[in-house]
Amino acid sequence: MTRTPFIAAVFACAFLSSASDAADFPNRDFRVITGVDGKPARSDDSYSYASGNYRCTNASTRATPHVVRYPFNLPEGTSVRYVSVYGRRTSDATPITLRLRQVCQSQSASDPTSTVLATRTPAGNADGYFISAMEFSPSPNTLDCRAWVEASFDISTTACDASKAWIQRVLLETEPSDRIFRGTFSVNVDYTLP
Amino acid sequence: MQASNAMAALALAVGASLALAAGSAGAAPPALDEQLDGAAPVISVPWNVDAAGTAAQAETLLAPTAWAEWSNVLGIDLRPGGSGMEFTSNPDYGTFWCSNGSSPAYAYARMHLPHGSTIRFFRMWGQDLSASGDVMAKLRETCLPNVGPAATPTVTDLATLQSSGSSGSFTVTSSPDHVVDNHQCAYVAYVQFPSCDATTSLRKLRVQYER
Numbered sequence: 030m031t032r033t034p035f036i037a038a039v040f041a042c043a044f045l046s047s048a049s050d051a052a053d054f055p056n057r058d059f060r061v062i063t064g065v066d067g068k069p070a071r072s073d074d075s076y077s078y079a080s081g082n083y084r085c086t087n088a089s090t091r092a093t094p095h096v097v098r099y100p101f102n103l104p105e106g107t108s109v110r111y112v113s114v115y116g117r118r119t120s121d122a123t124p125i126t127l128r129l130r131q132v133c134q135s136q137s138a139s140d141p142t143s144t145v146l147a148t149r150t151p152a153g154n155a156d157g158y159f160i161s162a163m164e165f166s167p168s169p170n171t172l173d174c175r176a177w178v179e180a181s182f183d184i185s186t187t188a189c190d191a192s193k194a195w196i197q198r199v200l201l202e203t204e205p206s207d208r209i210f211r212g213t214f215s216v217n218v219d220y221t222l223p
Numbered sequence: 224m225q226a227s228n229a230m231a232a233l234a235l236a237v238g239a240s241l242a243l244a245a246g247s248a249g250a251a252p253p254a255l256d257e258q259l260d261g262a263a264p265v266i267s268v269p270w271n272v273d274a275a276g277t278a279a280q281a282e283t284l285l286a287p288t289a290w291a292e293w294s295n296v297l298g299i300d301l302r303p304g305g306s307g308m309e310f311t312s313n314p315d316y317g318t319f320w321c322s323n324g325s326s327p328a329y330a331y332a333r334m335h336l337p338h339g340s341t342i343r344f345f346r347m348w349g350q351d352l353s354a355s356g357d358v359m360a361k362l363r364e365t366c367l368p369n370v371g372p373a374a375t376p377t378v379t380d381l382a383t384l385q386s387s388g389s390s391g392s393f394t395v396t397s398s399p400d401h402v403v404d405n406h407q408c409a410y411v412a413y414v415q416f417p418s419c420d421a422t423t424s425l426r427k428l429r430v431q432y433e434r
Contacts, residue, residue: 071311139392143315
């Protein structure tokens with residue numbers, strides 16, 4: 030008889046918890062590279078920082094695109110791997126192409142190999158904010174390989190406007206092979222990005 | 224008797240947890256180029272590969288170990304040594320080179336290494352088509368005291384690598400055998416290019432360590 034209120038309270042707590050808590054992903058690891066950690070591909074790729082964002086500021090058009098890269102390694106032994114780019118591109122802004130790329134070179138290979146794993150082209154809109162998710166499909170090989178995600182600003186016809194196109198952050202999402210020890214053991218990845 | 228059974232169950236649970244932990248690095252670790260399979264305590268593998276893919280020299284290496292780990296950076300991870308240095312990079316491979324500026328030019332990349340680990344190898348990949356100069360890379364330790372007045376950093380070059388000739392693609396390695404101290408020190412790769420043109424470039428750097 031006295032148990033009824035207690036059980037009701039437990040169910041009420043469980044319901045309220047599930048209704049108000051943020052989404053919980055107990056078996057996912059998230060690492061973030063902030064926009065300002067982007068590395069321009071060439072010294073004449075001009076840029077500025079604001080609110081943690083990387084903003085292309087090339088004011089003149091040219092044939093070569095402005096490219097900013099975010100290199101990283103993903104932990105080995107992971108079963109799910111996504112790379113998401115958060116950014117902004119308004120309808121009238123410089124077109125942006127996102128690429129996820131992996132470069133590998135073993136010590137016995139005289140030249141590296143390069144593979145584009147995914148490509149995304151965020152469509153512009155009035156606000157311009159976008160999230161583009163790309164799957165990292167090969168199993169990470171950190172001994173020979175390293176990956177990067179790049180944003181290529183096509184300034185061949187439309188120059189950059191820092192208020193209209195930028196990269197906010199890159200989110201690396203992985204699912205470790207065990208939930209208890211996670212990265213405590215060797216996964217050959219820098220947790221102090223970049 | 225019951226206490227004994229409880230202890231046995233606990234031991235079993237701990238054992239299962241450790242077995243699970245051992246699997247966290249992946250079902251099968253990748254084959255290590257520098258620690259190839261072999262039962263002998265010391266093995267040698269070819270290392271200096273020329274443009275034709277021919278192994279020219281051999282290095283003496285440690286026996287295989289389950290605790291070998293590594294940290295690598297590409298050319299695109301480099302930061303120019305100064306604002307006067309103009310640089311560019313290969314769009315597909317991330318190779319980095321100085322395109323304009325005073326010579327020799329230099330650039331840096333931070334190397335993230337775990338505290339207490341022992342650095343076993345420092346390796347560089349790149350291209351050297353210059354008949355008059357070589358690409359050089361140093362693994363550098365910069366230390367400041369943790370407490371006390373600020374002082375001039377103590378800079379130690381743990382390893383120095385240098386290309387040779389002008390045949391193109393190269394890789395060179397060194398074995399510094401040094402213990403990482405992140406308490407007082409930081410670790411960077413210092414790369415020097417003999418000239419600012421596309422004849423010399425950096426592709427990749429890797430530190431292999433044990434802990």
